[in-house]
Amino acid sequence: MSILAVGSVAFDCIATPSGRVDNVLGGSATYFALAASYFTDVRIVAVVGDDFTADYENVLKKRGVDTRGIEHATGKTFRWGGQYHDNLNEAKTDFTELNVFEQFRPRIPAEYQDSQFLFLGNINPTLQSEVCTALPGVKLTGGDTMNYWIKGSRQDLTLTLKQINVLLINDSEAKMLAGETNLPRAALKVLAMGPQALVIKHGEYGATIFFREGAFGIGRHPFRAPALPIQEVKDPTGAGDSFAGGFMGYIGSQGEVNREVLKRALFYGGVMGSFAVEQFGTERLQSLTREEIDARFQVFRELTHLE
């Protein structure tokens, strides 16, 4: 089945304790699409500038990603620069040049109208809402957001949350959104805002999925998937979007969406996030095989399952 990803495509300049890279392909839609491409068909809606050459686009095309929805605007592509120090969970932003992304209005090509799954990368919640409205037929919508929108556009975000089935955010975003420091209580409050399920990403500690009562089947409890303890984290950029790509990609590859599928998807999210951070930028996500992915899924399973 097909997943449509709407988000950013960017050039990143990244410095970490392991080294630095300049102007490498990045952006939420890019990481998401590459990660999801190992599971199912992926389409992108994003905007780039004149400097986005065929070489960059080919990175996506080689993975079979449908790039017809990438709008080529006059101007420069979104650029982000940041650095990570010892705490690899926290990026210090050096610069953000929105460029053509500033005027981004997602346009869904007619060929994408039959998309069965939708992922809304971390963009203005009003734009996220517009995309949802333009695609009323999707089976499941996943979405991301961030502190910037939670603080500055809460009202718009509230409307968007009613259109999102599965929200994927991290601990601090969940706590800020709910105005609540206890994580499971924060989760309950966020679920009351609209989503049927909430994935809270804990960085190196994995992720938990909380379900609204009765959503996606019956079950009393949330579910937790681990992250792999990784000795060499080269570059954490894109880990969250790669997680979302593995999560939504696996869901998109299944016939049905139920709790067991969502639990496995949480594992695949962790798997793709763990690959993403092994190399700078999207490098590792460009050259994986499904066998490597499933082998790591097994490692994640052994890491948490009793005999």
Add this chain to the structure above:
Amino acid sequence: MSILAVGSVAFDCIATPSGRVDNVLGGSATYFALAASYFTDVRIVAVVGDDFTADYENVLKKRGVDTRGIEHATGKTFRWGGQYHDNLNEAKTDFTELNVFEQFRPRIPAEYQDSQFLFLGNINPTLQSEVCTALPGVKLTGGDTMNYWIKGSRQDLTLTLKQINVLLINDSEAKMLAGETNLPRAALKVLAMGPQALVIKHGEYGATIFFREGAFGIGRHPFRAPALPIQEVKDPTGAGDSFAGGFMGYIGSQGEVNREVLKRALFYGGVMGSFAVEQFGTERLQSLTREEIDARFQVFRELTHLE
């Protein structure tokens, strides 16, 4: 089989967002012993003052804990006061009155010489070493330590670490001990200091056990157990010692110590930690049943296991 626990017995004054209590029974040996008492025979070596009345001791005795190793010294019992704010993972200490604990020299009663398991609570590493030396016949020694000793008594601690089979510490302690911010790399360094296994406690995210190559059987990977997402954490005091009590208690209840036992023990550690925080002080640990414990073990399993 019998576990001997050496550590502190104290009176705690605790304030959390859920309320406050004064002069309740606490201390590392107390939490450990109560938690472990649901699994196997437990004995305590500790020191208390004149103010430690029979009522306090009866809390332990009621759970079948052998208190003959509690030394009654002249003076006051160790007292600690602390408060927790929104971040329940961090205690702000109001006061520490060591009192009789300042001169504590663990004396192992003759009746305890046949102890098969030993747990060294967070006390001076030199005293921990002395206990190990006094009990050469134990099958497995678990131990705790803290930043205070890692910073101030590193050389003594280095010797102790060679006598401990399983070290149980938290993330920041592991990183400080290893001088390394990456957790799995820190774990490798700590294992090289002596212990065959290292349990790193992640608070609300659970715990990971790392094994030295070949220790306790064969296996490639560490193992992670979750913590239960708890909506009502009333008082986090003693969670780590209760974790250790569940962990060591389960090990002590088994005939053999192998990786599968240690993995299950990690789950039971999380289970006992999750009970401990539900009420102030040791209250919840006084009134559990083995059925409640095993029911929660099942919840932990469902929380992490795919079908």
